[in-house]
Amino acid sequence: MNILLYIVIFASKVFENALGTLRLIVVANGKKTLGAILQGLIGLVWIIVTSVVVVGVTEDPIKVIAFALGSAVGSYLGSVLEQKIALGSNMLMAIVDQSYGEIIATEIRNNGFAVTVLDAKGMDKERNVLMVVVVRKKRRHVVEIIKEKDKEAMIVSENTFTLYGGYHK
Numbered sequence: 755m756n757i758l759l760y761i762v763i764f765a766s767k768v769f770e771n772a773l774g775t776l777r778l779i780v781v782a783n784g785k786k787t788l789g790a791i792l793q794g795l796i797g798l799v800w801i802i803v804t805s806v807v808v809v810g811v812t813e814d815p816i817k818v819i820a821f822a823l824g825s826a827v828g829s830y831l832g833s834v835l836e837q838k839i840a841l842g843s844n845m846l847m848a849i850v851d852q853s854y855g856e857i858i859a860t861e862i863r864n865n866g867f868a869v870t871v872l873d874a875k876g877m878d879k880e881r882n883v884l885m886v887v888v889v890r891k892k893r894r895h896v897v898e899i900i901k902e903k904d905k906e907a908m909i910v911s912e913n914t915f916t917l918y919g920g921y922h923k
Contacts, residue, residue, distance in 0.1 A: 767824025775832025
């Protein structure tokens with residue numbers, strides 16, 4: 755039994771799968787060159803680790819366990835890292851009571867964000883729909899501004915790309 759070998763296999767798979775998760779996010783955000791570079795590293799790590807695991811696998815099946823555990827941990831770690839890096843932008847749409855709409859919009863603008871305000875009809879009263887494109891790292895800040903003024907606001911978010919124009923801080 756070679757504990758150092760198992761640790762290397764595990765750590766390599768963690769690294770590979772974390773990079774794989776990040777690569778998906780990078781490519782989804784339009785960074786094709788960086789995605790290609792990451793894929794090259796992923797391929798290199800994969801072929802080396804897989805060859806180490808496959809050689810003599812029947813005599814040492816613990817290598818397969820280290821490989822599988824490293825894959826699982828790497829996938830989780832990649833998701834955590836992606837959340838911390840928070841690449842990309844979101845479109846936040848908040849449906850708020852009309853009496854708060856302009857107050858919230860002013861506060862959002864005072865914090866350096868652009869917001870578009872639309873009039874809307876809710877089931878039982880007039881509403882405003884606030885639309886804000888914000889980098890993901892700042893999304894929580896905008897959500898807090900909205901929730902502070904209208905505790906019953908409905909806020910939805912989706913990933914977005916700006917194709918043309920607009921105000922960006």
